[in-house]
Amino acid sequence: xxxxxxxxxxxxxxxxxxxxxxxxxxxxxxxxxxxxxxxxxxxxxxxxxxxxxxxxxxxxxxxxxxxxxxxxxxxxxxxxxxxxxxxxxxxxxxxxxxxxxxxxxxxxxxxxxxxxxxxxxxxxxxxxxxxxxxxxxxxxxxxxxxxxxxxxxxxxxxxxxxxxxxxxxxxxxxxxxxxxxxxxxxxxxxxxxxxxxxxxxxxxxxxxxxxxxxxxxxxxxxxxxxxxxxxxxxxxxxxxxxxxxxxx
Amino acid sequence: xxxxxxxxxxxxxxxxxxxxxxxxxxxxxxxxxxxxxxxxxxxxxxxxxxxxxxxxxxxxxxxxxxxxxxxxxx
Numbered sequence: 001x002x003x004x005x006x007x008x009x010x011x012x013x014x015x016x017x018x019x020x021x022x023x024x025x026x027x028x029x030x031x032x033x034x035x036x037x038x039x040x041x042x043x044x045x046x047x048x049x050x051x052x053x054x055x056x057x058x059x060x061x062x063x064x065x066x067x068x069x070x071x072x073x074x075x076x077x078x079x080x081x082x083x084x085x086x087x088x089x090x091x092x093x094x095x096x097x098x099x100x101x102x103x104x105x106x107x108x109x110x111x112x113x114x115x116x117x118x119x120x121x122x123x124x125x126x127x128x129x130x131x132x133x134x135x136x137x138x139x140x141x142x143x144x145x146x147x148x149x150x151x152x153x154x155x156x157x158x159x160x161x162x163x164x165x166x167x168x169x170x171x172x173x174x175x176x177x178x179x180x181x182x183x184x185x186x187x188x189x190x191x192x193x194x195x196x197x198x199x200x201x202x203x204x205x206x207x208x209x210x211x212x213x214x215x216x217x218x219x220x221x222x223x224x225x226x227x228x229x230x231x232x233x234x235x236x237x238x239x240x241x242x243x244x245x246x247x248x
Numbered sequence: 249x250x251x252x253x254x255x256x257x258x259x260x261x262x263x264x265x266x267x268x269x270x271x272x273x274x275x276x277x278x279x280x281x282x283x284x285x286x287x288x289x290x291x292x293x294x295x296x297x298x299x300x301x302x303x304x305x306x307x308x309x310x311x312x313x314x315x316x317x318x319x320x321x322x
Contacts, residue, residue, distance in 0.1 A: 005321045174307045177314045184317050227303040234300060 004187035008111050008180065027107045028115070035096035035109070064092070068233065075237040076244060083240055086126070090119065091233040098179065098225035102218075110228075111179040113172065120172035123236050131243035142246040171235055178228045182221045189214040255319050262316040269309025276301050 014025035046061035054062055068088045072080050094110060101108025109115050131139035143160040144153065192210035196203055280298050284291035 003321065004317075173311070174304075177310050178307055181310045181313045181317060184321070185313075224303075224306075227299060231300060231303045231307075 004184045004191065007183060007187065008108070010112070028109050028112060031097065031100055031107045031109045032115075035093060035100055038096050038100070039092045071234065072237060075234070076241045080237070080240065080244060087233050087236055087240075090123075090236055091229055094119070094175065094232055095226065095229035098229055099222075101179065101183070102222060102225060108179050108183055110175055111183060113176045116172040116176040117168070119175075119232075120168040123171065123239060124168040127239045127243045130240065131246060134244065135246055139243070139246050142242055167239065171232070171239075175228050175232050178224055182217075182224055186214060186217055186221065189217060259316040259319040262312050262319065265312025265315075266309045269306060269312065272305040272308070273302060276305055 011027045012024045013027060013030060016023045016025055042057075043061050046055075046057040049055060049058060051058060065088070068091055069081070069084060072084050072087055076083070097109040100106055101110065131142070135141075143157045143164070145156060145160070148156050189210045193207050193214070196207040196210065276298070280291075280294070283294075
């Protein structure tokens, strides 16, 4: 059976060393560049006409914008719109990397914990900086919920702090684990087809069954690829909302 | 115990977690349908929240599956 982990191997394409820092151009970096080129190219090509009655491509770009703008307005209110560029970038970047990863043979950047952790830590630091810059020490009200009896307040505060600090962990592992487990599952079911075909006699007839399963799982993976990008941006909105309005 | 067989047993135990996530997802859609049939006009507006809850719940099952895979293949 082929090794299902093999597809996540980071290959060094162009070795590069900048003042002792290993800045090798890997296949991971290549797919990140590809996704950026795809996003920028698609959006610029789609909106080049700026027609009042949008063409089909332009309406795709417009509905993407509206989709994220509505999400931001619903969760953070009108003042959240200054974070719109950040959140729109997150959504499109993660969505494109997930979708590029669904091409057979392509590398899935979001299946690397280093990438998703970097994104999640960026969100965490943004929440901290915005929270303290906007509310000062009032941001600490986030850890002291209203209407809690005074004798359980220390316990509740400790739990709130722990849940706040563990946010980047769950935020990054959710995206990473979904993409990793999904791609391994696809590979494992693909391996079952090969194993059954090389088996003796009547077992060969069973080979279409895992193939059907793999096809259904591919459809599920496309759904997951979109949903996880959506969930990541949605959680980013909720965390930034905490930074803007800490009293809850 | 042979470490390899311990790994396989561990992977099997980790896979139980996916069953627990299945309970959660079933609960989620069951409760949604119950609410949706009581008030069908409000159901469409909650679809986004349903999908969001599904993704968050399903992720926990995926964590368990990930541990099983890591034990099996690394």
